Amino acid sequence: MTAGGDRAREEFHSEAQELVETFSRNLLTLDAALRERREDPGLVNETFRAVHTLKSLAGLFGARRMAQLAHHLEDVLDALRLGKLPLTPEVLDLLFRAAELFAAALVAEREQTGDPLPAIGALLREFEQARAGPVAAASGVERYDLDPAMLAVLTEYEEHRLRSSVERGLSLFRVRVDFDLFTIDKALEDIKAQAKAFGEVLTYLPTGSAPSPDRIELDLLLASGEPLQVLVAALGGPHVTIEAIPLRAGGAAAPRTPLPPVVASLPSELPPAARLPADVAIDGGVDPAALRAVSQTVRVDIRRLDALMNVVGELAIVKNALARMAERVRAEGGRQLSSELHSIQRSFDRRLGELQGGILEVRMVPLGQVFDRLARAVRQLGREMGKDIRLVITGADTEIDKLIVEELSDPLMHVVRNAIDHGIESLAERSRLGKPTAGTIALNAFQKGNHVLIEVEDDGGGIDEVALGARAVSLGHLTESDLASLGRAERLNLVFLPGLSTRAEANDYSGRGVGMDVVKTNIARLGGVIDLHSEAEIGTKLTITLPVTLAIVSALLVRVEGRVYALPLTSVAEALQLDEGEVRSIDGREVITLRGQTLALCRLGRVFALPPVAGAREVTRRYVVVATLGARRLGLAVDELLGQQDIVIKPLGRSLGGVRGFAGATELGDQHVALVLDPGALIDEMLAAPLEAARERRALHA
Amino acid sequence: MPEAQRALSPVGSASLAARAPAREFLAFRLGADLYAVELTHVREIVSPPPLTGVPRSRPEVIGICSVRGLLVTVFDVRRVLRLEPELPGRLSRILLANAASGEVVGLFVDEVRQVIRLAPDEIELAAPNFGVELSRHVVGIGRPEGGFVVLLDLATMVDT
Secondary structure (H helix, E strand, O other): OOHHHHHHHHHHHHHHHHHHHHHHHHHHHHHHHHHOOOOOHHHHHHHHHHHHHHHHHHHHOOOHHHHHHHHHHHHHHHHHHOOOOOOOHHHHHHHHHHHHHHHHHHHHHHOOOOOOOHHHHHHHHHHHHHOOOOOOOOOOHHHEOOOHHHHHOOOHHHHHHHHHHHHOOOEEEEEEEEEEOOOHHHHHHHHHHHHHOOEEEEEEEEOOOOOOOOEEEEEEEEEEOOOHHHHHHHHOEOOEEEEEOOEOOOOOOOOOOOOOOOOOOOOOOOOOOOOOHHHHOOOOOOOHHHHOOOOOOOOOOHHHHHHHHHHHHHHHHHHHHHHHHHHHHHHOOOHHHHHHHHHHHHHHHHHHHHHHHHHHHHOEEEOHHHHHHHHHHHHHHHHHOOOOEEEEEEOOOOEEEHHHHHHHHHHHHHHHHHHHHHHOOOHHHHHHOOOOOOEEEEEEEEEEOOEEEEEEEEOOOOOOHHHHHHHHHHOOOOOHHHHHHOOHHHHHHHHHOOOOOOOOOOOOOOOOOOOHHHHHHHHHHOOOEEEEEEEOOOEEEEEEEEEOOOOOEEEEEEEEOOEEEEEEHHHEEEEEEEOHHHOEEEOOEEEEEEOOEEEEEEEHHHHOOOOOOOOOOOOOOEEEEEEEEOOEEEEEEEOEEEEEEEEOOEOOOHHHOOOOOEEEEEEOOOOOEEEEEOHHHHHHHHHHOHHHHHHHHHHHHO | OOHHHHHHOOOOOHHHHHHOOOEEEEEEEEOOEEEEEEHHHEEEEEOOOOOEOOOOOOOOEEEEEEEOOEEEEEEEHHHHOOOOOOOOOOOOEEEEEEOOOOOEEEEEEOEEEEEEEEOHHHEEOOOOOOOHHHHHHEEEEEOHHHOOEEEEOHHHHHOO
C-alpha cells in the first residue's frame, strides 16, 4: 500500500472515531432526555446522519464489519426518526451496545485483523426482535427461510417486490457471487442483466466474508419461475453458487420478526441513501455528502508536532546566539547597533514564545473525549449491578495534551468502576442509611497553573481502611506494628499496593487483579500523581494531578559531583537539607528519618559511580530531594539545588537503550545537555530489588 | 587482486576500469594511523560540542550532545578499537553517522582527513592479522596510491 493510502486510511480511522464518539455522545443526551420524558427529534436526526456518514466512509474503505453494522443501525435510527419505532430504554441499550461494537470494529480495522465480530450478528438479531413495527400482511414470504439480516435491509420498494414476487408464485433463490473488488461495479450489473432473463434480482447484500482481501462476496436474492438447474446453467460459474431458498419446516409461518418499516424517501438535504453501493463501491456510487469533511478540522500526526517543537527549540538557540552577538556589538562600542539588535532579539523572543504556545495549543484536546466514554461505562455498569448512578460531569472542556488523553482512559475507567462497584452501596443499604437511592459520581476537571486536576468523587461508603490494613498485612506488605504506626492517610494509601482490594472476591467489573497500583503507575508514567480522600459513609474522592502537556515539563535542576541533572517536578515531593549526622544505616542501606518516617537514601553520585570532577570544591552541605512514585518514596542526595526550569525531554538514542535510571535528556540552552532522571526507575531499582541493586553497584565498582 | 574481483571487473581499456564502481570513504586519523568509514553513512562533521557523560553506559560511549536539537550518542572510536586513550585536541571532530538502527550516532576521532575513492582493486577485503578486537570492526584495508588505510565497519562499532 502506498504512503498516500496509509494516510487516507489514518484519516478514515480518526474520522470514524469522531463519528462513533458523536454517536455515543448523542445517545447519552437521548438517554438523559428519555429519563426526563422529553423527546429530541432533532438529535435523533443528527444521530441518524452521523451513522449514515459512518456507513458511507466504512464502505469506501472496505471496513465491512462497520459498514454492515452502520447499515442496519441506520435503518433502526430511521425508524426511530420517523416515529415507527418508539425510543425505549431497551432500544437505547441496544444502541449503546452498538456504540461499543463500533469502537471494537474500529480497533479491529485499525489493527487490520480480519476476524469477524460475532457480537455484531448477535446484536443485529436483537434489533430485529426489538422492532415492533406493523406486521406485514401475510404474503407467503414468511414461508421462506430468509436470512433476517437480508430481510432487515430491504427497502420498502424491495419488500414490495419480494412480496409480489412470492404472491405471483415465483421461487426465491440465493445467488452467492464472489466479485473482484476492482471490477465489481461492472460485474454486478452484468449478472443482474443476465438474471433479468430469468427473473428479478430483488436485493443484494455483502455476506461479510471474503475469500481474499481483494475480493468481496455478495448474496443476490433472485425471484424466478425457472427451476434451479436452469438458473445454474445460465448464471453459474467459478465464482457463482446458486441455491434455492428452502421453505420453513412444516410450512407454517413461524412467528416471524416483522419486516422493518423503512421508508424510502429521505429528507431533502440528504441524497437517497447510497444503500449497498456504499458498502462495496471503490469508486463511484458513493454518497458525495458523506465524503465531505464533517468538521472544520485538520488532523495532524502528533509526531509532526514534536518535530515542529524541535525546530522551536533550535530557534531558541539561535535567539541566544543573537543575544550574545548584541552583547559583543555593545562591548565593541556599537551602541546604536546594539540597541537595535536587542530590540530585534526581544521581538524574536516574543514571537518564539507565541509559536511555542501555538504548537502546544494544537496538541490540546478536551477531556470530554474521555469523559464520554466513562459516561457510557457508568450507565452500563450501573444497570448491570442494579445500582442507580447519577453521573455529574464538570469541566469536560478542560484541555490536555493529546498523548495524555490517550493514556488516561484506562486508569480513569478503572477508578470509576471501583467507585460503582466498591464505593456506591446497594439500593437497600443506601435507603437504610437515609441516603438518596441514586448514587452520585462526580467527574470534575479543571486547570490549575501548569496542571490539570481530575477529581472522581462518589457519595458511597468510603474505603474501609481497617479491612485494607488487615489485607495489606495478610499479603505481607507490612507487619502489624508497621500498620499501627501508620496515620489515616497513609493507611488509605495502602490501596495502591499490589494485590490490594477490600473485597474478598473479585468480580467481573473491578478487582480483576488489575489494582489501583497499576492505576497509580500508569498515572505516574504520565507525570501525574494521585491523592485519595475517603470518609466512612460519606464517600471517596480521588484527585489526579497531571501536567498539561508532556512536551514541556517543569523540572528541578540539581548538581551532583559537578554534573547537572534534571528531575521532573511531578515526582518531587519536597527538598530539604541533609543532616549527615542523622543518616543511619539499616542492612547496609542508608536511611534518614523524615517526620517520623524512614526514608531510604540514594546517593546519586555513588549509584552512578561518578568520579569527582578535578578541582571541584568540597561540598559541605548536601540536600535530599524526596522523589515519590505512588506510595513509595526515595530520598535522592544531591550536592546542590539549582532551581526550577521548564524543559523539553528528548529520549536517549537506541544505543543507550540498556541504560536505566534516566527518562531522557534535555538541552539547557547553553548547548549543554543534562540527563533527566527517571525517579520511578530509581525508586524501583532502590526499593524493589535492594539486593540486586547492591550487587550491581558492586559490579560497577569492580 | 583477488580472483573473484578480477573475474567481475570489466576487461579492457583504462577508461572502462576507471568507470568500475569506486567506493568513497571518509578517512580520519587516530594517533598516527589512518582509518575510514564508508562515506554514504556519514551525515556531517562537527566540532565537538560540550559532551555530557552518561552513567552506566558502555565504556565506548563518551557521552551525549545536542547538534541543532538532535540528541546524539557519541562513541569514542579509540575506545571502540581498544586503542590508548588520548585527550581531545584542537583537531578533534565528531562524525555524525547513520547507524543501521536508524539512529544518528557520533564518532569521536582525532582528526578528519579527506574523502578517498577506492576502486575495487584498491581494497583488500580480508584483514586476518589484526588483534581480535580490531578485526571485528575491520572490513578491509584500503591501498590508495601506495597509502594504507584501515576500513572500519560502522555497524559493528556502534552496535554491540
